[in-house]
Amino acid sequence: MPKYFFILILISKFVVAQPAKIILPNQKNWNVTREGSELNFKLSISPDSVEKTYQFSIQQGKIAGMNLDSLGNFSWNPAYHLVDRIESERIFQIVVVAINKEGLQMTTILDLKVLHTNRPPVLSDLATFYVQFNSPNTYKINTEKAYDEDNDPVAFVPILETLPEGMAMSTQGEITWRPSNNQFNSLKDKPLYVDFYIQDQPSKTQTKGKIKIEATQMDLPPQITVIPKNENLLIKENENVNLRFYLSDPNGDDDIQVFDFLTNQTGIPKTSLIKNTNNQYEFVWIPGYEFVQDPKDTLGFYIDFFVLDKTKKREVKRIFFTIKNTINEAELDKKNYGLYYGTLSRAWELIEQLKEKEEELKKAYNRSKKGKKQRSVLNASLGATTGLSSILSKKNPDTQRLISTFGGTTVLTIGTLEATEVIGKSMKDLIDRLNYVIEKKNELQTKGDIFSRDFSLKSSRRNPDFIKKVDDFMGTMNLKGLVALELNATWEAKNKPTEKNVEKTFKDFVSW
Template identity: 50%
Template sequence: MKKSLLLFSLLLLTIAQAIAQDTPTSGKSSKASAIKLQFPTEPGWNVLKEGQQLEFKVQASGGTGTAFRYSIKQGKVDGMVFDSLGYFSWTPSYDFVDRLSGGRILQVIFEARNEKDESTSQVVDFKVEHVNRPPVVGELKPLYVRYNTQNTYTIESAAVQDEDEDPIVFVAIADGMPEGAKLSAQGEFTWKPSLTQFNRLRNKPLMVEFYVEDQPAKARTKGAFKVEVTQQDLPPTLQMIPSQKRFVYKEDATLNIKFQIYDPNGEPDIASFSFISTNTLVPASALVKNTPSQYEFIWRPGYDFVRDPLDSVAFEMTFFVLDKSNKRDERTVSITVLNAVNEGEKDQKLYNEYRASLVRAWDLMEQLKETEKDLKKKYNRARKGKKGRSLANASMGAVTGIAPVVIDEPATSKKITTIGGTTVMTIGTLEATEVIGRSTKDLVERLNYIIEKRNELQTKGDVFARKYALKSSRRRPEFLKDVDDFVAVMNLKGLVALELDANWTNKHKATDENIAKTFKDFGYESQN
């Protein structure tokens, strides 16, 4: 008995081990971790100032893929660069933060996506602090003083600017001021030189230095103007604003240069002001005279100024002023015009493609509607039939030459036809049409095809009109391909069988309103 129990226990243990081996192990399922984005970890890495460059690299980890592509999903501004490998670079412009606010928070959403279309995104707040820029002092006209005269000189506001548009004041430098001279906070310099000062000035001109200070930051920039003794006939001086020697502009951009002419002998001594250009396409009318001593050069080269295959055109211009004694002053500048794409013309061409496709679809829809109405009328006539077409002549077996007699059965569409009084047949009106008249099968097939094609054209036309209603959507590369696909839908099979009139003309004009009635999402306002 004991041996039997022992054998039975061993048998149960063996079976339990076999079952345990056959049962799959319930280990942890290999589950890929979520994608994470890694940004710099040092404190204050996302705080920067205007004009300061910020660079870092974003790295993604996790997911089931190995290759990631990076992009900015939202919040990208001008000057911000973030390539597909995760390299980020941005230098905020000096006008990014309002001077009164002191700082600005910019939220940017970064996104990473792998080759298995797994993605993640993260919001980063960049704090940009305002940087106060000191005033800029340009080239100032000289002051020609006379003896025993209260000479007044006002520092022209056009030559002194603050790029942050802060209020500015002028501060005199005691060591740079001649004795008896005064400089107001508004930039007015007054001086009545003595005889000794005048004679010394005749031999050695004087440079008067001063500070321009912005408020309330009180950033300073030193400026200076030349003081000389006036003579009988001094040459005119030409001041150019901005006072730079090289200008680079794109096509269709406006180039504006201001000129101020000073003649110590007065404005009546100014004889002429003009320019010479090495490029003959610059019109003389671009030089505008405001006053005898003030001119502006206003010129906007068109999109056809730079001809293909050139990418830019460079030339020089010399502006000169002459007085009545032919004394002159001149400024020479170098101008480079870069080739640019006419976005307006390009958008108009894309809009014309968009509208022409929908006009063609709308025109075909109108023709299909008329054809459908015509086919329905023909089908209804075929169903009703005609009484005279229900007469039948038949010959059955040995029955010959017996005239038929047709008897109408009241209140029904049946007709009882007797042949020789021995053979009777019943023919329905529609059946008579099939046997004797024109077949309705062809009408039904054509009508079904017309309805099917019109519904298809309506559906795809609505999708096309809605998808490319906006100007930005028509700039996508797939737009022209979708135009071809949409036009291909309008190629009807069996045009001859459908009996569509090739000379058919639409009674209605293809106005934007009519197109919009057929295709509700037609963006006819997006052409502007």
């Protein structure tokens, strides 16, 4: 038979023997999308010969709208509320599993990056602006009619060509106008329309709108508008506080002189108040994990936001804050990972030790089956064996077995089935211990696979059930009987229990 035929057979066997694995897309940024944009990709199985035998599904981390069919086709259109402007991007982690008809399964973790999508502001039909003759008239665009769906600050920009003489529109949407006699009379005959843009900040995406102006008797007082309108805020530690302030004055933008805040609580920096325009501010603040001192559960205080005009008239908005004492998830995740990895490391060490014990018992069992063929009994006088025993025990301790004395003669029995009876160990005892070692090793492997898979994600380890599962798994590592007594307490594995070695034994283990 030609040599190349043998080579072909070997190559074929090698290809078949390749382990199956999940193949991710190789396109650049295959896992990156924006809010409102659909993300599509396909997962596959290598080698191709087994791909049709596996079915895909999302095991953990699934979010509403995500879809992964059995063939590995993934689609998802992230909602607009998932990522805010300040955060800009966010990683969503899911666990994908592929299972074949025999029940064999593979898992992989996918990091899906969602970028923030900036949408233009929304503008609904606005109420008519009614003005009074020879008086300063003020109109404030309703923030419920003109707003940004991404909660971005907005600014209003007038289209100057449409503004009548003397009219001004501020960046926060306030229109001021003192019409002349001719202008007022003209309004009685025909309404006036003023066009403007509403822009979000800081990207300045804009939407066009218009306001109808008619003659009437209406006036607006000065005020501070806060978004959101809630005056009592309950916030967790390390959570973003983002308040937006729109300042209005019937005398125009230039009349506003000071906008600031006072509080009865220390530790809130003045830099938290950010000026976007003369009449538009943001309060951005994050209370750290040390803001509420243990053992308190909450800490309450208030902040007075105030505006002063040139005549020292004062408008105040008081907002009450309640900060809730919160667990530092980053520290908790670090601690839980140490427990997760440490538990699997202990299981890995015990499995390695049981493997060595299994080999030792198998060798003892094989030697015992050979019976008298390997039996060697050495008889000598009591005085002679003293020297012999010393040589055996010091120079070659691995061959030392047992020295027993009968009358004046010492008998040395080496490596036999009958020798096991001399030291009280029967064939049945040897088999029982071997079976126990194999069963315990398999049990540790099975429960370790389940444990590593169930708690591979940070979120799953935050579950209160995690500690109980650790205790249950550690209980599995308790040995009983002679096997427990025979295992060396000072035993050390040939290889260290690194994350890489643990992952080789427990395939679903995910390192930090």
